[in-house]
Amino acid sequence: METKHDILVNNKRGVQFKFTIYRKFTIIRGDSATGKTTLFQMVSDAASSRVSGVTVSCDVTVRPLNESGYILELQEESNRIYVIDEDFGPLKSYDFAKAALQSDNCFIIITRESLPAIPYSYKEIYGIKTSGKFHSLERIYPDYEEFHNTGKIVTEDEDAGYDYYKFFYGDKVLTSKGNSNLSKYGSKNTLLIGDGCAIGAYIQDLLLTKSDLYLPESFEYTLLRKSMFLHVNEVKESLSNPGKKISTKYVSAERYYTDLLTQITRNTPAQYSKANLNECYVKDCCCKGTRCEFFTREKKAPET
Amino acid sequence: MVTVYFELPDEEIISTSKYFNNSYTDEWLDDWAKRVIREIDNSELISEGMVQSPVLGPITIREISGGAKALITMNSDNTVISNANSCGDNCAPLLAELSRRKDFSVYLSYPMKFGDLTFDMKIARTGRICHKAAEYEKEYLLWRQNMTS
Numbered sequence: 001m002e003t004k005h006d007i008l009v010n011n012k013r014g015v016q017f018k019f020t021i022y023r024k025f026t027i028i029r030g031d032s033a034t035g036k037t038t039l040f041q042m043v044s045d046a047a048s049s050r051v052s053g054v055t056v057s058c059d060v061t062v063r064p065l066n067e068s069g070y071i072l073e074l075q076e077e078s079n080r081i082y083v084i085d086e087d088f089g090p091l092k093s094y095d096f097a098k099a100a101l102q103s104d105n106c107f108i109i110i111t112r113e114s115l116p117a118i119p120y121s122y123k124e125i126y127g128i129k130t131s132g133k134f135h136s137l138e139r140i141y142p143d144y145e146e147f148h149n150t151g152k153i154v155t156e157d158e159d160a161g162y163d164y165y166k167f168f169y170g171d172k173v174l175t176s177k178g179n180s181n182l183s184k185y186g187s188k189n190t191l192l193i194g195d196g197c198a199i200g201a202y203i204q205d206l207l208l209t210k211s212d213l214y215l216p217e218s219f220e221y222t223l224l225r226k227s228m229f230l231h232v233n234e235v236k237e238s239l240s241n242p243g244k245k246i247s248t249k250y251v252s253a254e255r256y257y258t259d260l261l262t263q264i265t266r267n268t269p270a271q272y273s274k275a276n277l278n279e280c281y282v283k284d285c286c287c288k289g290t291r292c293e294f295f296t297r298e299k300k301a302p303e304t
Numbered sequence: 305m306v307t308v309y310f311e312l313p314d315e316e317i318i319s320t321s322k323y324f325n326n327s328y329t330d331e332w333l334d335d336w337a338k339r340v341i342r343e344i345d346n347s348e349l350i351s352e353g354m355v356q357s358p359v360l361g362p363i364t365i366r367e368i369s370g371g372a373k374a375l376i377t378m379n380s381d382n383t384v385i386s387n388a389n390s391c392g393d394n395c396a397p398l399l400a401e402l403s404r405r406k407d408f409s410v411y412l413s414y415p416m417k418f419g420d421l422t423f424d425m426k427i428a429r430t431g432r433i434c435h436k437a438a439e440y441e442k443e444y445l446l447w448r449q450n451m452t453s
Contacts, residue, residue: 013360013361015359015360029392029414030392030393031371031392031393031394032344032345032369032370032371032372032390032391032392032394032395033344033345033346033368033369033371033372033392033394034392035359036370037321037369037370038359038360086370086389086390087319087320087321087322089314089319092314093314111389112389112392112413112414113389113413113414114413114414130359132358132359133359180451183445183448183449184449204414204415205415205445205448205449208415208441208444208445209445
């Protein structure tokens with residue numbers, strides 16, 4: 001299932017919600033009394049068997065997810081967008097996370113819980129913007145995509161990702177060994193590097209540390225944006241329209257970008273491995289901008 | 305003083321909306337409730353259980369926001385730990401004010417933004433007392449970091 005969808009929910013009294021989702025998981029929080037529960041209630045009313053006065057317009061079915069029988073429903077149904085209210089009891093449970101991650105559906109979750117078992121992007125956390133009866137979604141956090149070379153640099157990545165930054169910035173680079181530990185290294189004059197597409201559960205913690213943040217989609221996304229892949233059509237298409245490419249079969253965009261990078265570099269000198277950093281990604285390539293016949297026959301592929 | 309629980313067993317976390325709808329009495333709908341509904345929901349409590357909303361028109365008290373229900377519950381029901389996760393940052397001024405005049409407990413697992421507000425808060429897991437946002441945020445962050453140690 002594609003993850004980009006336009007959604008319009010309105011009723012005969014003129015209350016309207018209009019927004020677009022871009023990923024498998026969308027989180028709605030923000031101030032009280034902005035219409036979150038009204039949105040859920042309208043979607044619930046529309047899903048009833050009788051004419052409800054609510055219209056939901058979307059290219060796929062939009063439904064509320066209720067506690068009763070939800071695991072079976074997520075296993076059996078596909079190509080749906082489920083809206084989940086903050087009163088959904090199993091929301092923090094392992095069972096819910098497992099069922100949602102494995103399902104071929106998208107989820108709009110209304111909650112202020114952090115949900116660390118679900119890899120969602122900090123860019124897909126929204127508040128509701130209200131203008132009279134008209135409601136839309138508004139991102140809560142700005143982009144953190146500018147690299148600031150600060151006194152200390154800490155990346156959540158180990159292995160290739162860690163080696164990559166260490167190559168350029170030397171011994172001041174540390175690894176936190178995972179996104180859940182990243183905030184422990186935070187302080188002023190420190191740059192924290194995380195996978196933006198899966199760090200939603202920790203974004204509030206990171207901001208409290210007063211650190212600088214650099215949150216590209218993922219390490220693999222950073223590599224895919226390098227000039228060596230500028231002319232690879234699959235990369236161009238993926239970076240320009242990720243919602244069309246990143247399907248719900250991927251638990252997060254990080255997996256998608258890893259698969260893509262692995263696939264396009266397989267059996268080339270630039271073969272990607274998470275375990276070891278390939279020098280092609282940090283040293284000048286003699287035929288930049290072409291595909292892998294490209295990456296010089298003289299260069300040896302690294303040991304993997 | 306408000307006692308803040310960063311975490312609770314699932315069975316102790318109340319569903320703000322369902323709990324309010326099934327528990328409120330006329331006594332709950334006092335001047336505090338009127339103020340909460342006015343300041344949080346931008347609506348008016350016009351008669352017993354009826355509210356005039358600028359967006360939804362006339363609604364029942366059961367349809368006010370989760371944040372408003374939580375703040376009313378905090379003031380009127382000391383038998384439960386209210387769920388402050390139902391409250392957005394715009395509820396912080398009233399929560400802080402309430403903490404300075406009565407004792408109650410809340411579940412709050414996200415870093416609510418208190419800004420320059422002062423409050424009387426006890427962190428349940430450490431017993432520390434906080435009066436400013438920076439003190440509360442420090443306790444919150446320590447708890448979060450402790451979860452993964």
